Amino acid sequence: MNTVPIIPESAPFTADQRAWLNGFLAGVLSRGQAGEVATEVQEPLLILFGSQSGNAESLAKKLAKEANGRGFQARACGMEALSPADLSKEKNVLVISSTWGEGEMPDNAVAFWEGMNLNGSSPKLNGVRYSVLALGDLNYGETFCLAGRMLDERLEVLGAARVHPRVDCDVDFDDAAKGWSEGVFKALSGVAEKGKQVNEVVVVESESESGEKYHKGNPFPAALVKNVKLNGEVSAKDTRHLAFSLEGSGLVYETGDALGVRVKNCPEVVERVIKGYGFEGDVLVSVPKLGEMRLFDALTEHFEVRGLMGKLPEKQVEVQEWVGSLRKLNPRLYSIASSQKANPDEVHLCVGVVKYDVDGVGHKGVASTYLAERCVEAGGFVHTAEHFRGPGGGGTPMIMVGPGTGIAPFRAFLQERQATGAKGKNWLFFGDQYRVSDYLYEDEIEAWKADGFLTRLDLAFSRDQVEKIYVQQRMLEKGEELWKWLEEGAHFYVCGDASRMAKDVDAALREVVAQHGGKTADAAAAYVAELKKGKRYARDVY
Missing domain, CATH: 3.40.50.360 (Flavodoxin domain)
Incomplete structure (x- = not known):
């Protein structure tokens, strides 16, 4: 058999293009001079x-x-x-x-x-x-x-x-x-390779699959250009609108994608951990793939320290051995709250700051408090979410259920549709605790409703009345209209809490289908399953 040529890495092609060309040439040269196809x-x-x-x-x-x-x-x-x-x-x-x-x-x-x-x-x-x-x-x-x-x-x-x-x-x-x-x-070796020459194995490690320069292994240093508290002063919550600059990055994102963010531990927490274990912050330790650095820096940027204070050893441990036992501090993923068509050089996030007390001891979320209180510049990369895309056609109706910070991707969806002039109907279910203090992005949402771009808007502020009301109850109240939209081909989206909200919304959707579609419980479940299979029902839950 002829020797299959390899397109060299120095050639002006991406890794994917080289792989395709190698495969094409292999197919050409696997044929005999008389045109016989290799077996x-x-x-x-x-x-x-x-x-x-x-x-x-x-x-x-x-x-x-x-x-x-x-x-x-x-x-x-x-x-x-x-x-x-x-x-x-x-x-x-x-x-x-x-x-x-x-x-x-x-x-x-x-x-x-x-x-x-x-x-x-x-x-x-x-x-x-x-x-x-x-x-x-x-x-x-x-x-x-x-x-x-x-x-x-x-x-x-x-x-x-x-x-x-x-x-x-x-x-x-x-x-x-x-x-x-x-x-x-x-x-499986020997199965595919028997009697066949194996050429270049394409393993993309230094770049993302799309060929972008910045990715998870090499995040872009994105400057934080806006940090706005979205809640009113009387709110028990602290939700931030964060805008990062992507200028010069070449990063491209689509609505539905997430932004991966490199975060850092709170310096005060790191100091308490180091002191509790009897170490010195300036001692040098080896970090895999990064070499030597101060223990303080290693714990701040590269390892999880949550819960370590409650696990102090009975006897002194060797610092390098201890560091080797720690979990890596991984990037956090946040649903992108903007359309790049509307914000070409920026990416927006909607982040709920986590703070709580346990037995009188204060705790705070590693990522959310870093972004809200200490971040000036963060390493960021795009995490593609093919499963959570807006409808392909601009005329397709869209139903969005996103209470709290679950509003993030739907702000992006609506910005995208407005920027592209899409004519499809838009229906948003949003909720939180109190309207006066927790109506996130109120001005934008009300403006979309006023000019008719947002066809329907149903709000559920759980604590504005004695009996708590949630988005799933609003769905049931508007069940007849919701069913009509589904029968018209509407896509149904949910974003937010996985443990309760997403399950309750799913149950409400099945009830709407059963009641207004005249179906049994099993038939309603099958209908919802078909929505998922047809990619008309998608969830971004956490």
């Missing part, structure tokens, strides 16, 4: 993802690119696009799944998971080879990576053969995910 067939590989915030989806797509470079015919696919029975037609399946809420499946994986557990109808997966990468957060204890663990166990029960052990990842998942993928490819 090698690429081994198929399905990379299936269940994603809530976009991490699993991003990993799956990146892995598919790498797998194609290793000789596989790989494709990444969301779980909403397949049924479990479809897996019986696959030979090699890699599953990447996040977990959200209290150990729940991602929204796009719910129907798939239910299909894997139908009595008497679950597919037989004998002959399917698989491995699972589970994403989660160790702070959730027993439910850590639960969705991935359940998928792994169920695939085995249905007869699939595990080719590599499942790996459970904490929020700092990059290294663990890389180790898992290397293990998987080693386990």
Whole structure:
């Protein structure tokens, strides 16, 4: 066989373009001089993802690119696009799944998971080879990576053969995910590469997948240009509108995306931790990939210190050993509250400052208090959220439920529609505690309502009356009209608290469909499931 040329990295192409050209040239030269097609067939590989915030989806797509470079015919696919029975037609399946809420499946994986557990109808997966990468957060204890663990166990029960052990990842998942993928490819080695020359393996590490200069590994130093308290003086809350400059960054974001922000620990908290452990802040410690630095600086910028004061050792520990046991201080993700079409050189956030007392001891959120009280410039990057996009057509009706800081992406959606002249109807459900002090972005929202751009506006201020009222109750009150909008093709969006609000809104939506659509509870649930499958029902919950 002819030797396949490799487009050198010095050539004026992006990594994706080089990969495509290499594949194209490989296909051309795999044909004989008489035009005969080579007999090698690429081994198929399905990379299936269940994603809530976009991490699993991003990993799956990146892995598919790498797998194609290793000789596989790989494709990444969301779980909403397949049924479990479809897996019986696959030979090699890699599953990447996040977990959200209290150990729940991602929204796009719910129907798939239910299909894997139908009595008497679950597919037989004998002959399917698989491995699972589970994403989660160790702070959730027993439910850590639960969705991935359940998928792994169920695939085995249905007869699939595990080719590599499942790996459970904490929020700092990059290294663990890389180790898992290397293990998987080693386990599958010889399958795809037998009799086939493997060319350049495309692994994007120094740049983002879109080729941007600034990304998670190299965030842009964004100057904070605006910090405005959105609540009134009598409010019990402190919600900030924050604007960061993107001038000169080249960063591009879409409505629905999140901004990843590098944060720092409170200096006073760091000092208390260092003193409590009997260390000196100026002692030098080694930080992986960064080298030596002062302990104070390492704890301020690179490691989690929450809760450390309650875990003091009975005897003195060696400082470097102790540092090696700490969790990495990871970036925080915030829903973007602006449209780049309306704000070309800025990105906006809506952040609720977290402060509370436990047994008389004050506590505060690491990220929110840093951004609200100490930030002047922060490292930022765009976190793509393909699952939470506005309707593709400008004429499509849009229903948005976003109480509290959940208003953030819907401010962006509305700015975008206004900037592009979209004619679709817009309906916003917003709520908080008191109208007089907690009506976030009141002037903008009321202006949109006054000029007709915001077709409908329903407000729920829970404490303005004796009986508390929430957005889900407003949905039920307007159920008949809401049902009409859904039947007209409206897209339905929810943003905010996952533990209660999002679940109550989902229950209210099903009730609206059942009552005004004349459906049974099961039929209403199926209708809502179809909305999700058709990407007309999306949630950005936390």
